[in-house]
Amino acid sequence: MSASVSMPLGGVQVGSYEDYQRAQRAVDFLSDEKFPVENVTIIGSDLRMVERVTGRLSWGRAIGAGAASGAWFGLFVGLLLGIFAPDGSSWVGSVVTGLLIGLVFGAVFGAVGYSATRGRRDFTSTSQVVAARYDLMCNPQFAEQARAALARLSLRG
Numbered sequence: 001m002s003a004s005v006s007m008p009l010g011g012v013q014v015g016s017y018e019d020y021q022r023a024q025r026a027v028d029f030l031s032d033e034k035f036p037v038e039n040v041t042i043i044g045s046d047l048r049m050v051e052r053v054t055g056r057l058s059w060g061r062a063i064g065a066g067a068a069s070g071a072w073f074g075l076f077v078g079l080l081l082g083i084f085a086p087d088g089s090s091w092v093g094s095v096v097t098g099l100l101i102g103l104v105f106g107a108v109f110g111a112v113g114y115s116a117t118r119g120r121r122d123f124t125s126t127s128q129v130v131a132a133r134y135d136l137m138c139n140p141q142f143a144e145q146a147r148a149a150l151a152r153l154s155l156r157g
Helices: 020-032 059-082 088-117 140-156
Strands: 012-017 040-056 123-138
Touching (some): 012 020, 012 140, 020 040, 020 123, 020 140, 059 088, 123 140
Antiparallel strands (some): 012 123, 040 123
16 A cells, blocks of 8 residues: 555554554554554654663774684584585584684784774674654554554553
């Protein structure tokens, strides 16, 4: 269904929630009530990006993180190559060699990546986009049915 001038994208509003978990709970409740949830849309409004600083980034941390991710990749490649090994000892050799080569290359790439920043970003962080409000929108032909079910949900607490 395409949006028209008279109907906003997603349909008409049947609920509004402070956080995504409550909006998700409402849709889950509608699903439990056998409501046709394919007619529902969750729309986040007033978006903002939140970046949480998780720690200081140093040479040791950059090299260590690179070495760890390289070791995992090297282990994976070693296991794949070990499948084709003719006997057990060469299988172990393939795995250990892949692990060590991955560790070394990962450490080198971690150091190169850190040096490329030239100290402009000496911290680690995680970021996410969050909304101030989450509106539950519904196809107009099912809106009253959705409102009635959501009213039952709000009465349950």
